[in-house]
Amino acid sequence: MIAVEGLRVRAGGFLLEADVVVPAGALCAVIGPSGAGKSTLLAAVAGFAPVEAGRVSAAGRDLAGLAPAERPVTLLFQENNLFPHLTVARNVGLGLRPSLSLTRPERARVDAALAETGLEGLGERLPEQLSGGQRQRAALARALLRDRPALLLDEPFAALGPGLRAEMMALVERLTAPRGIAVLMVTHHPDEARRADLAAFCALTAQGGRIDGARPAAALFADPPAGLAAYLGDAGGDLAPR
Amino acid sequence: MARRDEPVTEALPRRVALTGGAALVLLLALTLGSVAVVALRAERAGALGPADWRALSFTLRQAFWSAALSTAFAIPLARALARRRFPGRAALTTLLGAPFLLPSIIAILGVIAVWGRSGWVSEALMAAGLARLNVYGMPGVLIAHVFFNLPLATRLMLQAYAAVPPERWRIAAQLGVEGRALFRLLEWPAIRAAAPGAFALVFSICATSFAIALALGGGPRATTLEVAIYEAAAVSFDLDRAARLAAVQFAVCAAAALAALALAAPPAAGFGVRLCVERWDGRGRAARAADALALALAILFLALPLAGVAARGVAGLGALTGAAGAAVWAAAGRSLAVALGSTLLTALLALPLAALVAALDRRPFAARLAEAGALTPLAASPFVIGVALFVVLRPVADPAALALPLTALVNAAMATPFAVRILAPAIRDAEADHGRLADSLGLSGWTRTRAVHVGRLRAPLGFALGLAAALSAGDLGVIALFSRPDAPTLPLLMHLLAGSRNVDAAFGAAFVLTGLAFALFLGFDRLGRGR
Numbered sequence: 001m002i003a004v005e006g007l008r009v010r011a012g013g014f015l016l017e018a019d020v021v022v023p024a025g026a027l028c029a030v031i032g033p034s035g036a037g038k039s040t041l042l043a044a045v046a047g048f049a050p051v052e053a054g055r056v057s058a059a060g061r062d063l064a065g066l067a068p069a070e071r072p073v074t075l076l077f078q079e080n081n082l083f084p085h086l087t088v089a090r091n092v093g094l095g096l097r098p099s100l101s102l103t104r105p106e107r108a109r110v111d112a113a114l115a116e117t118g119l120e121g122l123g124e125r126l127p128e129q130l131s132g133g134q135r136q137r138a139a140l141a142r143a144l145l146r147d148r149p150a151l152l153l154d155e156p157f158a159a160l161g162p163g164l165r166a167e168m169m170a171l172v173e174r175l176t177a178p179r180g181i182a183v184l185m186v187t188h189h190p191d192e193a194r195r196a197d198l199a200a201f202c203a204l205t206a207q208g209g210r211i212d213g214a215r216p217a218a219a220l221f222a223d224p225p226a227g228l229a230a231y232l233g234d235a236g237g238d239l240a241p242r
Numbered sequence: 243m244a245r246r247d248e249p250v251t252e253a254l255p256r257r258v259a260l261t262g263g264a265a266l267v268l269l270l271a272l273t274l275g276s277v278a279v280v281a282l283r284a285e286r287a288g289a290l291g292p293a294d295w296r297a298l299s300f301t302l303r304q305a306f307w308s309a310a311l312s313t314a315f316a317i318p319l320a321r322a323l324a325r326r327r328f329p330g331r332a333a334l335t336t337l338l339g340a341p342f343l344l345p346s347i348i349a350i351l352g353v354i355a356v357w358g359r360s361g362w363v364s365e366a367l368m369a370a371g372l373a374r375l376n377v378y379g380m381p382g383v384l385i386a387h388v389f390f391n392l393p394l395a396t397r398l399m400l401q402a403y404a405a406v407p408p409e410r411w412r413i414a415a416q417l418g419v420e421g422r423a424l425f426r427l428l429e430w431p432a433i434r435a436a437a438p439g440a441f442a443l444v445f446s447i448c449a450t451s452f453a454i455a456l457a458l459g460g461g462p463r464a465t466t467l468e469v470a471i472y473e474a475a476a477v478s479f480d481l482d483r484a485a486r487l488a489a490v491q492f493a494v495c496a497a498a499a500l501a502a503l504a505l506a507a508p509p510a511a512g513f514g515v516r517l518c519v520e521r522w523d524g525r526g527r528a529a530r531a532a533d534a535l536a537l538a539l540a541i542l543f544l545a546l547p548l549a550g551v552a553a554r555g556v557a558g559l560g561a562l563t564g565a566a567g568a569a570v571w572a573a574a575g576r577s578l579a580v581a582l583g584s585t586l587l588t589a590l591l592a593l594p595l596a597a598l599v600a601a602l603d604r605r606p607f608a609a610r611l612a613e614a615g616a617l618t619p620l621a622a623s624p625f626v627i628g629v630a631l632f633v634v635l636r637p638v639a640d641p642a643a644l645a646l647p648l649t650a651l652v653n654a655a656m657a658t659p660f661a662v663r664i665l666a667p668a669i670r671d672a673e674a675d676h677g678r679l680a681d682s683l684g685l686s687g688w689t690r691t692r693a694v695h696v697g698r699l700r701a702p703l704g705f706a707l708g709l710a711a712a713l714s715a716g717d718l719g720v721i722a723l724f725s726r727p728d729a730p731t732l733p734l735l736m737h738l739l740a741g742s743r744n745v746d747a748a749f750g751a752a753f754v755l756t757g758l759a760f761a762l763f764l765g766f767d768r769l770g771r772g773r
Binding site for chain 1: 423
């Protein structure tokens with residue numbers, strides 16, 4: 001479970017206020033205009049943005065004061081998740097321990113994670129030899145080995161085409177739901193937000209942005225608040241859940 | 243990015259072709275023409291003598307060690323600056339850009355104030371009952387070169403750090419990768435990418451060292467090629483030997499400049515390195531101590547000479563009275579005139595050249611050729627050009643009577659590569675953004691230039707001309723070759739004063755010269771930014 005309660009994060013003149021709870025095994029999409037602070041929310045949970053007020057917890061643990069590496073959290077970005085001069089297997093192996101030497105059983109676990117994400121046999125390649133989708137699969141494989149109860153995805157599939165995006169969404173659901181991992185995913189694609197379990201709208205405010213809790217995605221899109229309806233534009237009415 | 247999908251074979255605008263072509267021919271005459279003059283003359287001069295070989299050997303050795311030490315010390319300094327946040331850090335990274343503008347004679351005085359026979363270090367050693375330091379020769383040359391080039395090498399490495407995508411630092415922090423593992427994972431690849439370029443650039447700068455080697459070198463064993471050329475041409479009036487040495491100097495310079503260009507951007511490119519990435523590693527005591535040590539040593543090493551010049555300069559201002567004072571102010575006036583003339587010449591050379599390079603964008607080979615022509619001054623050292631001008635002009639005119647205009651001309655040639663490198667991308671960008679719009683509106687000539695380029699070029703032009711003005715005002719190079727002692731520029735006068743008994747006046751003049759160089763740079767830069 002990821003719980004964000006009464007969070008206030010300030011960056012320069014920008015203020016993000018957020019309340020979101022994501023139960024274990026659920027996927028919550030955060031959607032909204034750029035500049036409203038969606039990524040700031042993830043940075044605050046992962047320990048990369050200083051929290052001014054409020055409480056952030058994951059799997060029941062209060063995260064205040066924990067260094068990024070100590071948090072029960074994995075964060076993935078849209079790109080640059082892999083280190084370019086390390087092989088895919090070594091990149092994934094970093095999820096087991098932050099050095100580059102692995103034991104034989106650990107190497108077997110790396111291979112298993114690669115197989116589970118559809119990268120069997122690609123471990124010895126360099127990231128540049130993979131496609132964009134395959135690189136994100138490798139980043140997900142590393143997240144699996146890290147085995148943290150919370151997964152944060154910052155527009156992870158924005159650079160991919162629609163078909164591939166749907167495929168990757170399905171992969172994330174398949175990997176996380178059975179393990180009880182709570183997923184918080186930032187996106188600007190309504191189709192991704194729609195198929196999530198929960199969705200939260202990040203609205204622009206005078207001072208910055210605000211997130212007022214998550215609702216079941218179907219319910220949110222069936223009856224969008226004014227800000228979300230405006231953000232979705234015409235597409236909002238036509239693309240109601242089928 | 244809009245991509246041109248159809249091959250466009252627009253004719254090169256005639257104005258650009260004519261002015262750019264003229265500037266290119268003039269610049270090539272100054273550089274390749276000088277090399278030809280020098281080579282023809284050197285052919286008569288016979289083989290290298292033992293003194294020539296010594297000068298070549300010292301030039302290469304001091305350039306190698308200057309480059310090696312600057313690059314090696316830059317690694318811990320860049321590492322500390324990249325991962326630490328502390329008050330004054332922004333000021334410190336800005337200061338790393340200052341030595342590029344600092345006249346070399348100031349650094350020389352600073353090194354003398356700290357490391358000289360009666361400098362602070364010597365006084366401290368005396369107080370401790372030890373002997374005074376004697377840094378003249380290789381040590382003094384290396385100290386001054388590292389003082390100048392450590393900041394440059396550090397800036398190049400900070401650029402490499404800044405090129406690492408910020409996500410990677412976060413991923414590493416999340417994975418708990420720290421210390422040596424993080425160094426291997428992210429830092430070493432960045433450093434390894436920047437170090438060869440930094441080494442080559444510092445080597446090529448130090449290979450043409452004149453003022454520092456002249457003032458801090460010691461006798462025939464520590465003489466660079468540039469100093470040997472100066473002595474042959476201006477002291478012993480042996481133009482054949484000067485030409486012979488100039489030919490060798492050109493070979494060294496061209497090789498070093500080619501290596502530097504292949505491996506690194508020119509030094510002016512890395513002026514404003516901004517590092518906004520926050521870091522989460524290095525919280526351990528050992529890492530903090532290592533960074534604190536690197537920063538403290540670097541600040542001491544870089545700031546002490548400046549403090550030394552400032553301290554003795556304040557005292558020396560009192561010496562700027564009477565005849566010495568009048569001479570300093572007259573020399574300052576000459577330096578200002580040379581700097582402004584050189585700045586104008588730089589603009590006249592660099593603007594058409596940059597426009598030509600940018601306009602040839604669609605013919606990559608021709609563009610590269612034009613750009614290579616604009617960069618030839620990096621391969622021909624100031625003294626190669628100076629000796630050639632001397633050889634050509636002496637039958638028809640007295641070079642000494644033309645000392646100031648010739649200095650301005652050579653300074654402008656040396657500043658042109660930087661200016662072109664700064665201006666050409668700006669012209670190219672402006673053209674890419676609004677060139678087609680202007681064409682579709684039927685704009686041409688000056689109207690088109692005004693609509694597309696003027697607003698966009700102001701800031702880079704101000705910056706480039708500020709660099710040119712400051713470099714020229716502080717230059718102590720070919721002026722020594724041409725000038726009679728009775729009409730020196732300010733840097734030359736300071737060199738003469740420092741070698742005479744009136745060292746105080748030299749330090750006093752340091753204040754005036756530093757003020758002049760930085761005021762010129764800031765003035766032009768502000769003008770460009772519309773403030």
